[in-house]
Amino acid sequence: MPRRVRAFVMTAVMGVLAGCTPTTAGPMVMRLGPGMPDRNFFQLGLRAGPRLNAPQLSARGSNGPFQGDAKPFQNEQWGIDIDGSVTVPVSDRLSWHLGLQGEFVGLPVPAYGVYTGLSYYIGSERLGLAPAVAVRGASDFGLGNDDNKSGLLGDGNGTVFGPATSSLFGVEASCAFTVQPEPGMSLGLVPFFSVQQSLVNPGSQVTTYFYGAVVAAQIKFGESRTKLELSGGFGRAHSGDTSWNAPVVGARGGR
Numbered sequence: 001m002p003r004r005v006r007a008f009v010m011t012a013v014m015g016v017l018a019g020c021t022p023t024t025a026g027p028m029v030m031r032l033g034p035g036m037p038d039r040n041f042f043q044l045g046l047r048a049g050p051r052l053n054a055p056q057l058s059a060r061g062s063n064g065p066f067q068g069d070a071k072p073f074q075n076e077q078w079g080i081d082i083d084g085s086v087t088v089p090v091s092d093r094l095s096w097h098l099g100l101q102g103e104f105v106g107l108p109v110p111a112y113g114v115y116t117g118l119s120y121y122i123g124s125e126r127l128g129l130a131p132a133v134a135v136r137g138a139s140d141f142g143l144g145n146d147d148n149k150s151g152l153l154g155d156g157n158g159t160v161f162g163p164a165t166s167s168l169f170g171v172e173a174s175c176a177f178t179v180q181p182e183p184g185m186s187l188g189l190v191p192f193f194s195v196q197q198s199l200v201n202p203g204s205q206v207t208t209y210f211y212g213a214v215v216a217a218q219i220k221f222g223e224s225r226t227k228l229e230l231s232g233g234f235g236r237a238h239s240g241d242t243s244w245n246a247p248v249v250g251a252r253g254g255r
Contacts (some may be wrong), residue, residue, distance in 0.1 A: 045252025170196025
């Protein structure tokens with residue numbers, strides 16, 4: 001590999017590892033309309049939200065001072081995921097959802113997180129709602145944090161524990177209120193609420209809450225099956241005694 005190419009690749013990889021603390025992009029499951037009962041629906045795109053581990057990492061010195069509402073887009077507390085998902089119809093109204101996420105900082109980190117859930121559509125083709133529940137797990141596998149710039153944690157007495165690992169595990173409930181004003185277009189309001197355990201190992205476990213709502217639109221291109229989904233809104237994140245507002249945005253293509 002040429003020296004310049006090697007240097008570029010190493011710089012990109014280090015940029016990824018420096019920012020791969022878990023990002024939470026809600027709602028995880030967003031069903032805008034009845035969907036397609038006879039085929040799977042695949043989506044791929046970018047979604048953004050808060051890093052719920054951020055207050056813990058700042059408290060232990062892994063990040064800079066936590067900025068909260070003063071700087072909602074600061075990279076240490078807000079990130080972007082590359083998000084791929086598939087919706088599998090179980091029946092005319094019930095669907096199963098499976099998604100994979102990778103942190104997007106120059107390059108994605110594959111299999112960074114996974115979520116799965118079920119949604120149920122109630123209503124007609126023009127108007128309805130789709131309650132959903134999902135479980136989620138994500139981790140940076142010890143690659144994203146570098147306490148004291150060494151990558152290792154200790155007790156101050158010479159005992160070394162190993163790299164800090166930031167992980168999230170939890171459940172989310174959401175409900176999409178949708179309307180289809182014309183064929184090929186769906187509009188929705190999607191409130192959501194999630195409870196997750198935020199683990200920064202070793203030594204820190206906090207229950208986090210993230211709730212809010214997004215406005216979303218899904219537009220079909222002509223007679224093809226290709227759709228564009230856009231979403232945006234706000235959420236409120238709570239981590240222990242710390243809370244802050246977090247913008248939630250996303251753009252995904254699907255077919």
